[in-house]
Amino acid sequence: MQSLGQGSRRRIVDVLTLSPPQEGIVVKGWVRTVRTSKQVAFLNVNDGSNLSGLQVVAGEDLENREEVGHLTTGSAVAITGTLVESPAKGQAVELRATAVEIVGKADPDYPLQKKRHGFEFLRTIAHLRNRTNTYGAVFRVRNALAHATHCFFQDRGFVYVHTPIITASDCEGAGELFRVSTLDPESPPRNDQGQIDWSQDFFGGSTYLTVSGQLDVETFALGMSDVYTFGPTFRAENSHTSRHASEFWMIEPEMSFCDLAGDCDLAEAYTKHLVTTVLERCAEDMAFFDERVEKGLVERLRAVAEASFERMTYAEAVRRLEGSGQEFEYPVYFGANLQAEHERHLTETLVGRPVFVTDYPREIKAFYMRRNDDDRTVAAMDLLVPKVGELIGGSQREERHDVLKAAIEAAKLPVEAYQWYLDTRRFGTTPHAGFGLGFERMVMYATGMQNIRDVIPFPRTPGNCLF
Protein backbone atom coordinates (compact mmCIF):
# COMPACT_ATOMS: atom_id res chain seq x y z
CA MET A 1 0.00 0.00 0.00
CA GLN A 2 1.36 3.38 -0.99
CA SER A 3 1.95 5.84 1.78
CA LEU A 4 0.32 9.26 1.57
CA GLY A 5 2.55 10.85 4.18
CA GLN A 6 4.44 14.08 4.05
CA GLY A 7 7.21 12.41 2.07
CA SER A 8 5.11 12.22 -1.07
CA ARG A 9 4.63 15.98 -1.36
CA ARG A 10 6.60 19.16 -0.92
CA ARG A 11 5.55 22.29 0.87
CA ILE A 12 5.02 25.17 -1.52
CA VAL A 13 7.15 27.49 0.60
CA ASP A 14 10.06 25.05 0.11
CA VAL A 15 9.40 24.52 -3.59
CA LEU A 16 9.69 28.27 -4.13
CA THR A 17 13.29 28.21 -2.91
CA LEU A 18 14.39 25.69 -5.55
CA SER A 19 16.18 26.90 -8.66
CA PRO A 20 14.38 25.92 -11.85
CA PRO A 21 14.09 23.73 -13.78
CA GLN A 22 13.13 20.90 -11.44
CA GLU A 23 11.26 17.88 -12.72
CA GLY A 24 8.93 15.60 -10.80
CA ILE A 25 7.81 18.12 -8.19
CA VAL A 26 4.69 17.11 -6.26
CA VAL A 27 2.61 19.71 -4.42
CA LYS A 28 -0.80 19.30 -2.85
CA GLY A 29 -3.12 22.01 -1.73
CA TRP A 30 -6.30 23.98 -2.31
CA VAL A 31 -7.21 26.00 -5.40
CA ARG A 32 -7.47 29.72 -4.69
CA THR A 33 -8.17 31.02 -8.19
CA VAL A 34 -8.69 29.56 -11.64
CA ARG A 35 -8.12 31.53 -14.82
CA THR A 36 -8.93 29.74 -18.03
CA SER A 37 -8.36 30.61 -21.63
CA LYS A 38 -8.64 28.42 -24.70
CA GLN A 39 -5.23 26.80 -24.47
CA VAL A 40 -4.11 27.15 -20.88
CA ALA A 41 -5.56 27.23 -17.42
CA PHE A 42 -3.80 28.88 -14.49
CA LEU A 43 -4.41 27.74 -10.96
CA ASN A 44 -3.15 29.43 -7.86
CA VAL A 45 -2.63 26.64 -5.36
CA ASN A 46 -2.07 27.24 -1.65
CA ASP A 47 -1.14 24.64 0.96
CA GLY A 48 -0.98 26.98 3.93
CA SER A 49 2.80 26.99 4.03
CA ASN A 50 3.02 30.55 2.76
CA LEU A 51 0.95 33.51 1.65
CA SER A 52 1.42 33.66 -2.10
CA GLY A 53 0.98 30.01 -3.04
CA LEU A 54 2.17 28.60 -6.34
CA GLN A 55 1.01 29.26 -9.89
CA VAL A 56 0.23 26.00 -11.65
CA VAL A 57 -0.04 25.95 -15.45
CA ALA A 58 -2.33 23.37 -17.02
CA GLY A 59 -1.51 23.21 -20.73
CA GLU A 60 -3.28 21.63 -23.70
CA ASP A 61 -1.26 18.44 -23.41
CA LEU A 62 -2.70 17.73 -19.98
CA GLU A 63 -5.01 14.72 -20.12
CA ASN A 64 -7.81 16.22 -18.00
CA ARG A 65 -7.19 19.82 -19.09
CA GLU A 66 -10.94 20.41 -19.65
CA GLU A 67 -11.88 19.26 -16.16
CA VAL A 68 -9.05 21.21 -14.57
CA GLY A 69 -10.20 24.38 -16.30
CA HIS A 70 -13.57 23.99 -14.59
CA LEU A 71 -12.17 23.47 -11.11
CA THR A 72 -13.86 25.64 -8.53
CA THR A 73 -12.18 27.71 -5.86
CA GLY A 74 -11.55 25.63 -2.76
CA SER A 75 -10.99 22.27 -4.46
CA ALA A 76 -8.17 20.09 -3.19
CA VAL A 77 -5.64 19.04 -5.83
CA ALA A 78 -2.42 17.07 -6.11
CA ILE A 79 -0.11 18.27 -8.83
CA THR A 80 2.95 16.70 -10.38
CA GLY A 81 4.99 18.85 -12.68
CA THR A 82 8.14 20.69 -13.59
CA LEU A 83 9.15 23.85 -11.77
CA VAL A 84 10.14 26.37 -14.45
CA GLU A 85 10.93 30.04 -14.68
CA SER A 86 7.73 31.95 -15.27
CA PRO A 87 7.62 33.78 -18.62
CA ALA A 88 5.04 36.23 -17.23
CA LYS A 89 5.28 38.87 -14.56
CA GLY A 90 3.81 38.25 -11.16
CA GLN A 91 5.88 35.29 -10.07
CA ALA A 92 9.45 34.10 -10.52
CA VAL A 93 8.62 30.44 -10.98
CA GLU A 94 5.61 28.31 -11.80
CA LEU A 95 4.75 24.64 -11.89
CA ARG A 96 4.06 23.27 -15.35
CA ALA A 97 1.71 20.41 -14.57
CA THR A 98 2.21 16.96 -16.06
CA ALA A 99 -0.60 15.53 -13.95
CA VAL A 100 -3.39 17.14 -11.93
CA GLU A 101 -5.26 14.85 -9.61
CA ILE A 102 -8.53 16.25 -8.32
CA VAL A 103 -8.50 15.05 -4.74
CA GLY A 104 -11.65 16.72 -3.44
CA LYS A 105 -13.90 19.05 -5.39
CA ALA A 106 -15.46 22.07 -3.75
CA ASP A 107 -19.20 22.41 -4.24
CA PRO A 108 -20.23 25.51 -6.22
CA ASP A 109 -21.54 27.16 -3.06
CA TYR A 110 -18.03 27.41 -1.56
CA PRO A 111 -18.32 30.67 0.33
CA LEU A 112 -14.84 32.07 -0.22
CA GLN A 113 -14.40 34.10 -3.35
CA LYS A 114 -11.55 35.65 -5.24
CA LYS A 115 -12.26 38.96 -3.60
CA ARG A 116 -12.11 40.65 -0.23
CA HIS A 117 -14.61 39.56 2.37
CA GLY A 118 -15.48 41.36 5.55
CA PHE A 119 -14.02 39.94 8.76
CA GLU A 120 -17.53 39.76 10.21
CA PHE A 121 -18.65 37.38 7.49
CA LEU A 122 -15.48 35.31 7.75
CA ARG A 123 -16.09 34.84 11.47
CA THR A 124 -19.29 33.00 10.55
CA ILE A 125 -17.20 30.51 8.58
CA ALA A 126 -14.31 30.13 11.01
CA HIS A 127 -13.85 26.54 9.81
CA LEU A 128 -12.90 27.82 6.34
CA ARG A 129 -11.34 31.20 6.98
CA ASN A 130 -7.81 29.82 7.48
CA ARG A 131 -7.86 29.42 3.69
CA THR A 132 -7.82 33.17 3.14
CA ASN A 133 -4.73 35.35 2.84
CA THR A 134 -5.33 37.30 6.03
CA TYR A 135 -6.22 34.43 8.33
CA GLY A 136 -3.57 32.13 6.91
CA ALA A 137 -1.03 34.83 7.74
CA VAL A 138 -2.54 35.42 11.19
CA PHE A 139 -2.31 31.78 12.13
CA ARG A 140 1.22 31.38 10.79
CA VAL A 141 2.26 34.39 12.89
CA ARG A 142 0.38 33.02 15.89
CA ASN A 143 2.25 29.74 15.49
CA ALA A 144 5.58 31.55 15.19
CA LEU A 145 4.85 33.54 18.36
CA ALA A 146 3.99 30.37 20.28
CA HIS A 147 7.16 28.70 19.10
CA ALA A 148 9.22 31.79 19.91
CA THR A 149 7.70 31.85 23.39
CA HIS A 150 8.86 28.34 24.14
CA CYS A 151 12.28 28.99 22.60
CA PHE A 152 12.76 32.15 24.64
CA PHE A 153 11.99 30.53 27.98
CA GLN A 154 13.56 27.17 27.24
CA ASP A 155 16.82 28.85 26.15
CA ARG A 156 16.91 30.59 29.53
CA GLY A 157 16.36 27.40 31.47
CA PHE A 158 12.73 27.98 32.40
CA VAL A 159 10.68 24.85 33.08
CA TYR A 160 7.33 24.63 31.30
CA VAL A 161 4.68 23.78 33.90
CA HIS A 162 1.23 22.55 32.87
CA THR A 163 -0.99 24.22 35.42
CA PRO A 164 -4.51 22.81 35.83
CA ILE A 165 -7.49 23.85 33.75
CA ILE A 166 -9.99 22.89 36.45
CA THR A 167 -9.51 24.67 39.73
CA ALA A 168 -11.23 24.62 43.08
CA SER A 169 -10.83 28.26 43.99
CA ASP A 170 -11.35 31.64 42.49
CA CYS A 171 -7.59 32.18 42.26
CA GLU A 172 -7.26 35.90 42.55
CA GLY A 173 -10.77 37.18 42.26
CA ALA A 174 -9.98 37.85 38.63
CA GLY A 175 -13.33 38.02 36.95
CA GLU A 176 -16.35 35.77 36.69
CA LEU A 177 -15.84 32.01 36.66
CA PHE A 178 -17.24 29.22 34.57
CA ARG A 179 -18.55 26.54 36.90
CA VAL A 180 -17.54 22.95 36.14
CA SER A 181 -20.17 20.50 37.33
CA THR A 182 -21.66 17.11 36.58
CA LEU A 183 -24.70 17.64 38.78
CA ASP A 184 -28.06 17.24 37.07
CA PRO A 185 -29.22 20.81 36.39
CA GLU A 186 -32.86 19.63 36.44
CA SER A 187 -32.69 18.33 40.01
CA PRO A 188 -29.43 19.07 41.82
CA PRO A 189 -28.99 17.67 45.33
CA ARG A 190 -29.92 20.17 48.00
CA ASN A 191 -28.99 20.65 51.65
CA ASP A 192 -31.29 21.36 54.60
CA GLN A 193 -31.50 25.02 53.68
CA GLY A 194 -32.58 24.16 50.15
CA GLN A 195 -29.31 25.34 48.61
CA ILE A 196 -27.52 23.26 46.01
CA ASP A 197 -25.18 20.83 47.76
CA TRP A 198 -21.98 21.18 45.80
CA SER A 199 -20.21 18.73 48.09
CA GLN A 200 -21.99 16.01 46.10
CA ASP A 201 -20.50 17.29 42.84
CA PHE A 202 -17.86 15.38 40.89
CA PHE A 203 -14.84 16.72 42.78
CA GLY A 204 -16.57 16.90 46.14
CA GLY A 205 -16.96 20.66 46.01
CA SER A 206 -17.34 23.63 43.70
CA THR A 207 -14.97 23.67 40.76
CA TYR A 208 -14.35 26.14 37.95
CA LEU A 209 -12.33 26.68 34.81
CA THR A 210 -9.09 28.47 35.60
CA VAL A 211 -8.81 32.24 35.34
CA SER A 212 -5.05 32.20 35.84
CA GLY A 213 -2.32 29.67 36.43
CA GLN A 214 -0.31 32.12 38.48
CA LEU A 215 -0.82 30.83 42.02
CA ASP A 216 -0.08 27.28 40.90
CA VAL A 217 2.97 28.27 38.92
CA GLU A 218 4.28 30.33 41.84
CA THR A 219 4.54 27.16 43.90
CA PHE A 220 6.69 25.63 41.17
CA ALA A 221 8.92 28.70 41.04
CA LEU A 222 9.46 28.21 44.78
CA GLY A 223 11.30 24.98 44.16
CA MET A 224 12.26 24.96 40.49
CA SER A 225 13.39 28.61 40.32
CA ASP A 226 12.42 29.73 36.81
CA VAL A 227 9.18 28.39 35.37
CA TYR A 228 6.39 29.38 33.01
CA THR A 229 2.94 28.26 32.05
CA PHE A 230 1.29 28.74 28.67
CA GLY A 231 -2.26 27.55 28.37
CA PRO A 232 -5.93 28.36 27.99
CA THR A 233 -7.68 30.62 30.46
CA PHE A 234 -11.39 31.28 30.91
CA ARG A 235 -13.39 34.30 31.98
CA ALA A 236 -17.18 34.35 32.13
CA GLU A 237 -17.30 38.14 31.90
CA ASN A 238 -20.10 39.55 29.79
CA SER A 239 -17.73 41.79 27.85
CA HIS A 240 -18.51 42.84 24.33
CA THR A 241 -15.30 44.36 23.12
CA SER A 242 -12.74 43.71 20.42
CA ARG A 243 -10.15 42.82 23.07
CA HIS A 244 -11.89 40.21 25.22
CA ALA A 245 -12.75 36.58 24.67
CA SER A 246 -14.21 34.06 27.09
CA GLU A 247 -11.43 31.59 26.26
CA PHE A 248 -7.95 32.88 25.60
CA TRP A 249 -4.35 31.80 26.05
CA MET A 250 -2.02 33.23 28.63
CA ILE A 251 1.70 33.04 29.22
CA GLU A 252 2.83 33.39 32.81
CA PRO A 253 6.51 33.19 33.74
CA GLU A 254 7.55 33.20 37.38
CA MET A 255 11.07 33.61 38.77
CA SER A 256 12.35 33.02 42.27
CA PHE A 257 15.10 35.22 43.73
CA CYS A 258 13.81 38.01 41.51
CA ASP A 259 12.48 41.50 42.14
CA LEU A 260 10.31 43.90 40.17
CA ALA A 261 13.21 45.33 38.15
CA GLY A 262 14.27 41.82 37.14
CA ASP A 263 10.67 41.11 36.19
CA CYS A 264 10.62 44.15 33.89
CA ASP A 265 13.94 43.07 32.38
CA LEU A 266 12.46 39.70 31.48
CA ALA A 267 9.25 41.20 30.09
CA GLU A 268 11.24 43.59 27.91
CA ALA A 269 13.58 40.90 26.59
CA TYR A 270 10.67 38.57 25.92
CA THR A 271 8.64 41.20 24.05
CA LYS A 272 11.63 42.11 21.90
CA HIS A 273 12.38 38.47 21.19
CA LEU A 274 8.84 37.88 19.94
CA VAL A 275 8.86 40.94 17.73
CA THR A 276 12.28 40.20 16.28
CA THR A 277 11.45 36.57 15.60
CA VAL A 278 8.21 37.27 13.83
CA LEU A 279 9.80 39.93 11.61
CA GLU A 280 12.46 37.44 10.60
CA ARG A 281 10.49 34.22 10.32
CA CYS A 282 7.25 35.60 8.88
CA ALA A 283 8.62 38.29 6.57
CA GLU A 284 6.12 37.67 3.76
CA ASP A 285 3.13 37.63 6.11
CA MET A 286 4.36 40.71 7.96
CA ALA A 287 4.77 42.61 4.69
CA PHE A 288 1.17 41.67 3.90
CA PHE A 289 -0.07 43.01 7.23
CA ASP A 290 1.99 46.14 6.72
CA GLU A 291 0.36 46.74 3.35
CA ARG A 292 -3.21 45.59 3.94
CA VAL A 293 -3.93 45.74 7.65
CA GLU A 294 -1.86 48.47 9.30
CA LYS A 295 0.40 50.80 7.39
CA GLY A 296 3.71 51.25 9.17
CA LEU A 297 3.36 48.07 11.20
CA VAL A 298 6.79 46.68 10.36
CA GLU A 299 8.48 49.98 11.15
CA ARG A 300 6.61 50.21 14.45
CA LEU A 301 7.71 46.72 15.47
CA ARG A 302 11.30 47.34 14.43
CA ALA A 303 11.34 50.39 16.66
CA VAL A 304 10.08 48.27 19.55
CA ALA A 305 12.82 45.72 18.96
CA GLU A 306 15.46 48.44 19.18
CA ALA A 307 14.04 50.89 21.72
CA SER A 308 14.79 50.64 25.39
CA PHE A 309 11.47 50.65 27.21
CA GLU A 310 10.76 53.58 29.49
CA ARG A 311 10.09 52.87 33.16
CA MET A 312 8.16 55.17 35.44
CA THR A 313 6.23 54.85 38.65
CA TYR A 314 2.47 55.14 38.77
CA ALA A 315 2.87 58.37 40.77
CA GLU A 316 5.00 59.85 38.02
CA ALA A 317 2.61 58.63 35.33
CA VAL A 318 -0.25 60.37 37.11
CA ARG A 319 1.83 63.57 37.38
CA ARG A 320 2.69 63.43 33.67
CA LEU A 321 -0.92 62.82 32.69
CA GLU A 322 -2.17 65.62 34.96
CA GLY A 323 0.39 67.99 33.51
CA SER A 324 -0.26 67.03 29.90
CA GLY A 325 -3.16 69.42 29.44
CA GLN A 326 -5.08 66.60 27.74
CA GLU A 327 -8.83 66.40 28.42
CA PHE A 328 -9.91 62.97 29.60
CA GLU A 329 -13.34 61.49 29.97
CA TYR A 330 -12.30 60.11 33.35
CA PRO A 331 -10.22 62.26 35.69
CA VAL A 332 -6.67 61.32 36.59
CA TYR A 333 -5.61 61.44 40.23
CA PHE A 334 -3.43 59.39 42.53
CA GLY A 335 -5.45 56.36 43.56
CA ALA A 336 -7.48 56.11 40.36
CA ASN A 337 -7.12 53.13 38.07
CA LEU A 338 -5.52 54.20 34.82
CA GLN A 339 -8.21 54.08 32.14
CA ALA A 340 -7.65 52.85 28.61
CA GLU A 341 -7.55 56.47 27.42
CA HIS A 342 -4.87 57.32 29.99
CA GLU A 343 -2.72 54.35 29.11
CA ARG A 344 -2.92 55.09 25.41
CA HIS A 345 -2.07 58.77 25.88
CA LEU A 346 0.88 57.91 28.09
CA THR A 347 2.50 55.38 25.79
CA GLU A 348 1.53 56.93 22.45
CA THR A 349 1.90 60.64 23.07
CA LEU A 350 3.81 61.37 26.27
CA VAL A 351 6.40 58.61 25.91
CA GLY A 352 6.10 57.49 22.29
CA ARG A 353 7.31 53.95 22.93
CA PRO A 354 6.62 51.04 25.28
CA VAL A 355 6.58 52.02 28.92
CA PHE A 356 6.51 50.12 32.21
CA VAL A 357 4.35 51.74 34.83
CA THR A 358 5.28 50.47 38.28
CA ASP A 359 4.32 50.75 41.93
CA TYR A 360 0.56 51.14 41.83
CA PRO A 361 -1.57 52.04 44.85
CA ARG A 362 -2.24 48.80 46.67
CA GLU A 363 -6.01 49.38 46.82
CA ILE A 364 -6.37 48.91 43.07
CA LYS A 365 -4.17 45.83 42.74
CA ALA A 366 -4.40 42.15 43.65
CA PHE A 367 -3.72 40.80 47.13
CA TYR A 368 -0.61 38.80 46.17
CA MET A 369 1.46 41.81 45.03
CA ARG A 370 4.32 42.77 47.31
CA ARG A 371 3.67 45.73 49.56
CA ASN A 372 6.28 48.47 49.21
CA ASP A 373 7.98 50.12 52.17
CA ASP A 374 5.86 53.26 51.72
CA ASP A 375 2.89 51.10 52.76
CA ARG A 376 0.61 52.67 50.13
CA THR A 377 1.90 51.09 46.91
CA VAL A 378 2.72 47.58 45.70
CA ALA A 379 5.51 46.29 43.47
CA ALA A 380 3.31 45.94 40.39
CA MET A 381 4.11 46.68 36.78
CA ASP A 382 2.11 47.07 33.58
CA LEU A 383 3.75 47.20 30.18
CA LEU A 384 1.89 49.68 28.02
CA VAL A 385 2.47 49.74 24.27
CA PRO A 386 1.21 52.08 21.56
CA LYS A 387 -1.96 50.99 19.75
CA VAL A 388 -2.86 48.21 22.16
CA GLY A 389 -2.43 49.61 25.65
CA GLU A 390 -1.71 47.08 28.35
CA LEU A 391 0.19 44.13 26.93
CA ILE A 392 1.69 42.66 30.09
CA GLY A 393 0.76 42.86 33.75
CA GLY A 394 3.05 41.58 36.47
CA SER A 395 4.40 42.06 39.94
CA GLN A 396 6.84 41.03 42.57
CA ARG A 397 4.86 38.72 44.82
CA GLU A 398 4.36 39.14 48.54
CA GLU A 399 6.79 36.61 50.01
CA ARG A 400 6.27 37.53 53.71
CA HIS A 401 3.81 35.10 55.26
CA ASP A 402 2.12 37.44 57.70
CA VAL A 403 1.80 40.33 55.27
CA LEU A 404 0.32 37.99 52.65
CA LYS A 405 -2.12 36.45 55.09
CA ALA A 406 -3.29 39.90 56.16
CA ALA A 407 -3.76 40.87 52.51
CA ILE A 408 -5.91 37.79 51.88
CA GLU A 409 -8.03 38.65 54.89
CA ALA A 410 -8.28 42.30 53.85
CA ALA A 411 -9.49 41.16 50.43
CA LYS A 412 -12.21 39.15 52.23
CA LEU A 413 -10.98 35.92 50.67
CA PRO A 414 -11.27 32.63 52.59
CA VAL A 415 -7.86 32.03 54.16
CA GLU A 416 -8.49 28.24 54.39
CA ALA A 417 -8.66 27.99 50.60
CA TYR A 418 -5.22 29.59 50.31
CA GLN A 419 -3.49 27.43 52.91
CA TRP A 420 -1.40 25.64 50.28
CA TYR A 421 -0.39 28.99 48.82
CA LEU A 422 0.52 30.40 52.23
CA ASP A 423 2.56 27.26 52.95
CA THR A 424 5.13 28.31 50.36
CA ARG A 425 5.75 31.44 52.47
CA ARG A 426 6.52 29.31 55.52
CA PHE A 427 8.76 26.72 53.90
CA GLY A 428 11.73 28.52 52.35
CA THR A 429 10.10 31.63 51.01
CA THR A 430 12.08 33.86 48.65
CA PRO A 431 11.48 37.08 46.79
CA HIS A 432 9.91 36.16 43.47
CA ALA A 433 8.20 37.87 40.58
CA GLY A 434 6.37 37.13 37.39
CA PHE A 435 3.95 38.45 34.83
CA GLY A 436 1.06 37.49 32.60
CA LEU A 437 0.73 38.10 28.89
CA GLY A 438 -2.53 37.59 27.03
CA PHE A 439 -1.31 35.70 24.00
CA GLU A 440 -4.03 37.03 21.69
CA ARG A 441 -3.09 40.60 22.66
CA MET A 442 0.42 39.82 21.47
CA VAL A 443 -0.86 38.34 18.21
CA MET A 444 -2.94 41.48 17.67
CA TYR A 445 0.04 43.67 18.46
CA ALA A 446 2.26 41.76 16.03
CA THR A 447 -0.21 41.61 13.15
CA GLY A 448 -2.08 44.89 13.51
CA MET A 449 -5.38 42.97 13.59
CA GLN A 450 -7.99 44.95 15.50
CA ASN A 451 -10.25 42.23 16.86
CA ILE A 452 -9.39 39.36 19.19
CA ARG A 453 -11.95 37.21 17.36
CA ASP A 454 -9.71 37.36 14.32
CA VAL A 455 -6.51 36.10 15.96
CA ILE A 456 -7.82 32.98 17.71
CA PRO A 457 -8.86 29.99 15.59
CA PHE A 458 -12.34 29.51 17.04
CA PRO A 459 -13.32 32.46 19.21
CA ARG A 460 -15.58 32.03 22.22
CA THR A 461 -17.43 35.17 23.28
CA PRO A 462 -20.68 35.74 25.20
CA GLY A 463 -23.50 34.14 23.22
CA ASN A 464 -21.14 32.58 20.71
CA CYS A 465 -19.56 29.14 20.89
CA LEU A 466 -19.84 27.71 17.39
CA PHE A 467 -17.57 25.19 15.71
Add this chain to the structure above:
RNA sequence: UCCGGAGUAGCUCAGUCGGUAGAGCAGGCGGCUGUUAACCGCCGGGCCGGGGGUUCGAGUCCCUCCUCCGGAGCCA
Protein backbone atom coordinates in the same frame (compact mmCIF):
# COMPACT_ATOMS: atom_id res chain seq x y z
C1' U B 1 -24.32 45.91 31.69
C1' C B 2 -24.27 51.17 29.49
C1' C B 3 -23.73 54.50 25.00
C1' G B 4 -23.61 54.80 19.66
C1' G B 5 -24.01 52.48 14.60
C1' A B 6 -25.73 48.70 11.21
C1' G B 7 -28.98 44.49 9.30
C1' U B 8 -31.36 44.60 1.27
C1' A B 9 -29.11 38.37 -3.63
C1' G B 10 -24.00 33.47 -1.59
C1' C B 11 -20.43 38.02 -0.67
C1' U B 12 -19.51 43.65 -0.85
C1' C B 13 -22.86 47.34 -1.23
C1' A B 14 -26.49 51.17 -3.78
C1' G B 15 -31.65 52.18 -3.34
C1' U B 16 -33.45 59.97 -4.22
C1' C B 17 -39.43 62.89 -1.71
C1' G B 18 -43.08 56.80 0.84
C1' G B 19 -44.94 54.82 -5.51
C1' U B 20 -43.67 47.58 -9.11
C1' A B 21 -35.98 45.40 -6.07
C1' G B 22 -30.49 47.22 -8.39
C1' A B 23 -24.96 46.83 -9.44
C1' G B 24 -20.23 44.47 -8.99
C1' C B 25 -18.24 39.98 -7.55
C1' A B 26 -19.38 34.69 -6.76
C1' G B 27 -22.20 30.44 -9.33
C1' G B 28 -23.89 28.01 -14.37
C1' C B 29 -23.13 28.13 -19.84
C1' G B 30 -20.34 30.09 -23.95
C1' G B 31 -16.10 33.02 -25.93
C1' C B 32 -10.96 34.59 -25.58
C1' U B 33 -2.92 33.53 -28.08
C1' G B 34 0.21 33.20 -21.05
C1' U B 35 -3.52 34.77 -17.12
C1' U B 36 -2.35 37.78 -12.23
C1' A B 37 -8.80 40.02 -7.68
C1' A B 38 -7.85 38.22 -15.87
C1' C B 39 -11.29 39.89 -19.57
C1' C B 40 -16.14 39.76 -22.89
C1' G B 41 -21.39 37.88 -23.56
C1' C B 42 -25.78 35.33 -21.71
C1' C B 43 -28.54 32.93 -17.54
C1' G B 44 -30.35 31.72 -12.67
C1' G B 45 -30.72 33.98 -8.00
C1' G B 46 -34.64 38.31 -2.79
C1' C B 47 -39.44 36.66 4.01
C1' C B 48 -35.37 44.07 2.17
C1' G B 49 -33.40 40.62 10.36
C1' G B 50 -38.50 39.15 13.23
C1' G B 51 -43.16 41.13 15.01
C1' G B 52 -46.55 45.20 15.36
C1' G B 53 -48.25 50.11 13.67
C1' U B 54 -49.17 54.70 10.35
C1' U B 55 -50.67 54.96 5.06
C1' C B 56 -54.50 54.05 -0.85
C1' G B 57 -49.37 52.29 -0.86
C1' A B 58 -43.48 50.97 3.52
C1' G B 59 -36.79 48.50 1.94
C1' U B 60 -37.81 53.78 3.08
C1' C B 61 -41.71 56.68 8.61
C1' C B 62 -42.99 55.09 14.05
C1' C B 63 -42.81 51.26 18.17
C1' U B 64 -40.70 46.76 19.81
C1' C B 65 -37.61 42.50 19.89
C1' C B 66 -33.29 39.87 17.92
C1' U B 67 -28.43 39.71 15.92
C1' C B 68 -23.89 41.88 14.59
C1' C B 69 -20.25 45.95 14.81
C1' G B 70 -17.69 50.08 17.41
C1' G B 71 -16.74 52.38 22.17
C1' A B 72 -17.01 52.24 27.73
C1' G B 73 -16.76 49.34 32.15
C1' C B 74 -14.41 44.61 33.75
C1' C B 75 -9.80 42.83 32.49
C1' A B 76 -5.52 39.77 29.65
